[in-house]
Amino acid sequence: MAEDNQNGKNGNRLGLLERVKAGVKEDVQSLKTDLPAKAKDQVEHLKDPTKTQVYTSIFRHKHDDTPRNRALGVLSNVFLHLHPAKINRDAVRYSYTWGMGGITFYLFIVLTFTGVLLMFYYHPTKVQAFRDVLYLEHDVPFGKLLRNMHRWAAHLMVIAVWLHMFRVFLTGSYKKPREFNWNIGVLLLVFTLLLSFTGYLLPDDQLGFWAVTVGTNMARATPLLGHEGPFGHMLGMTPYNDVRFGLLGGSIVDANALLRSYIWHCIGIPIVASVLMIVHFWRVRKDGGISGPAPVMLESEVKEPK
Amino acid sequence: MDWRQLWEIASAPDNVPIVGMIPLLAFYIYLAWKQAKANDELIGELEASPAMAKTHHRKSWPFRPGWSKEVHVWPFLLRIEFLAAMIVTIILMVWSITLSAPLEEPANPNLTMNPAKAPWYFLGLQEMLVYFDPWIAGVVMPTLIIIGLMVIPYIDTNPLGSGYYTWKQRKFAIGTFLFGFIVLWISMIIIGTFIRGPGWQWFWPGQTWDHNRLIYEVNRDLPDLFGIASNWAKAVFGAIVVGGYYLVGGFVAHGLFRRYNPKDYKRMSLLQYSIMMFFLLTMVGLPAKMLLRLAWHIKYVWITPWFNV
Known part of the structure; x- marks a missing residue:
């Protein structure tokens, strides 16, 4: 036992050294052989990056040109999945759609982007607002371009919304089953105008100030709820508690009006409008996609209810 | 002809959108x-021969044999969307580089702008202020426009013309909409933009704005x-x-509608019919009141202690 132990001990001692030596040798050997082999493998692997785990974890399907992959490209993408995989071949005709709904949405995105950037430089206070605009115009790199783009995109959006409504009306696209979505659209049109109008005051210049003064002066005359409106005084309306006071946060267009305008413009209305947009797009799909160009229907084919 | 005045109005940065919108x-x-014309011709052909209607295609874009009925959204729709986004971006960029957004003097409550104009898209409403009190022009009318637009799908009972351009099958609906949108809304914006000058007075395009011009115009009330x-009698x-x-x-409208739109008339319920009539007459009431003012200088028609119409 003792001998065994000693032998074992000696053997162990010697063995350890031997084994470490052998091990290191093996490691070195493996580095010499495996590393180039692995490197070669890696290079081969990198030649086809679509097979890497990173890639396949991001893109859930292959991209070779098959009908299935074309469909999956739309359906498995969160930004594109509002589209169907396939649509009627006529439905992409520009002369039918005018593309104004999509352009409106794109302009909303442009306005959100430029608007967020403008918010970095703007304080909604009487002291700073106008100076911030001057600062943007003259000192901030591309500040003038940013403000111009925001302004013109807003005007363009109003035009695009009107043309969109015009097209939808002319093609009778509000008819069954799209009645509800037309209503959402009307609300979105109103919110587009309100977004533009609330933004008008923000530079705090003469143009915005008087436009908003003229605009909100009409609220004085609101029936029942305005202090100069029909029956307003009977309900106890004064300049200090009527609907105009609520809009402006005061009886004149001043600091509170600027702040309220800012909050409605940057937070309140965009959130409401975004929610309505989600419903609008969702309903376009649920109501059967884009309305046409549909086959024409003849008078004689109308089924008259009894 | 004051070209400079005209140019100043047309090139004012905030008027450029409406100037651009007109040709658009x-x-x-x-x-x-x-497209409506092409469709109407097709409809006419098909209605003339029922045998043809059974087999003939129903779109003014004929479908060729061998074409698939549907196309993939990727790329056939997405490339259009991408292109549209690029074109809009380029237009915006060029517009923003070449034309600066307006910035006037700092807001000054003591210095009234003359004329003080609303943004161009609200100038139709501001123009209405000439003919109506603010509670109508600024509050009731906009509300009625919104509600009026919203009820359209529920009062238009005509099942034809859904999903294609047509004039023949929807004369009344399209005619009414064009009247409201183009004749009233857009042209009143154009008047508000190009014609109204200081004191909201009428200056023809190219006429120099005269800030001292006074018009000795006496408007009368209809009861007068x-x-x-007596107040009671007036009310x-x-x-x-x-x-x-x-x-x-x-x-009158009932007589006309019944005669020229017998099918729509028959389809409509009493509620649908009366709502349509109310909005139609209210819309026509606007130019009617304008006519009263322009032709006979009538200010108010209905005077009460609480409100005037």
Whole structure:
């Protein structure tokens, strides 16, 4: 036992050294052989990056040109999945759609982007607002371009919304089953105008100030709820508690009006409008996609209810 | 002809959108009209021969044999969307580089702008202020426009013309919409933009704005023309006139609608019909009141202690 132990001990001692030596040798050997082999493998692997785990974890399907992959490209993408995989071949005709709904949405995105950037430089206070605009115009790199783009995109959006409504009306696209979505659209049109109008005051210049003064002066005359409106005084309306006071946060267009305008413009209305947009797009799909160009229907084919 | 004045108005940065919108609108009306005409011709052909209607294609874009009925969204729709986004971006970029957003003096409550104009898209409403009190022009009318637009799908019972451009099958609906949108809304914006000058007075395009011009125009109230003096009589008289407008106008409109749109008339319920008539007459009431003002200098028709119409 003792001998065994000693032998074992000696053997162990010697063995350890031997084994470490052998091990290191093996490691070195493996580095010499495996590393180039692995490197070669890696290079081969990198030649086809679509097979890497990173890639396949991001893109859930292959991209070779098959009908299935074309469909999956739309359906498995969160930004594109509002589209169907396939649509009627006529439905992409520009002369039918005018593309104004999509352009409106794109302009909303442009306005959100430029608007967020403008918010970095703007304080909604009487002291700073106008100076911030001057600062943007003259000192901030591309500040003038940013403000111009925001302004013109807003005007363009109003035009695009009107043309969109015009097209939808002319093609009778509000008819069954799209009645509800037309209503959402009307609300979105109103919110587009309100977004533009609330933004008008923000530079705090003469143009915005008087436009908003003229605009909100009409609220004085609101029936029942305005202090100069029909029956307003009977309900106890004064300049200090009527609907105009609520809009402006005061009886004149001043600091509170600027702040309220800012909050409605940057937070309140965009959130409401975004929610309505989600419903609008969702309903376009649920109501059967884009309305046409549909086959024409003849008078004689109308089924008259009894 | 004051070209400088005209140029100053047309090139004011905030007027550029409406200047640009006019040709844009003309183009799209032309585009819609062209397609409506093609569809109407097709409808005419098919209605003329029922045998042909059974087999013939139903679109003015004929479908060729061998074409697939549907196309993939990727790339056939997405490439259009991408292209549209690029074009809009380029237009915006060029516009923003070449034309600066307006910035006036700092806001000053003591220095009134003359004329103080609303943004161009609200100038139709501001123009209405000439003819109506603010509670109508600024509050009631916009509300009625919104509600009026919203009820359209529920009062238009015509099942034809859903999903294609047509004029023949929807003359009344399209005619009414064009009247409201183009004749009233857009043209009043154009008047507000190009014609209204200091004091919201009428200056023809190219006429120099005269800040000192005064117009000695005496507007009268309708009851005064009839020598009605007492407040109660005025209120009753106005109610009769306004009510009479809706009754007589409604009767005339009823006669016309029943004659020219018998099928729509038959399809509509009482509620649908009366809502349509109310909005139609209210819309026509706007130019009617404008006519009263322009032709006979009538300010108010209905005078009460609480409100005037």
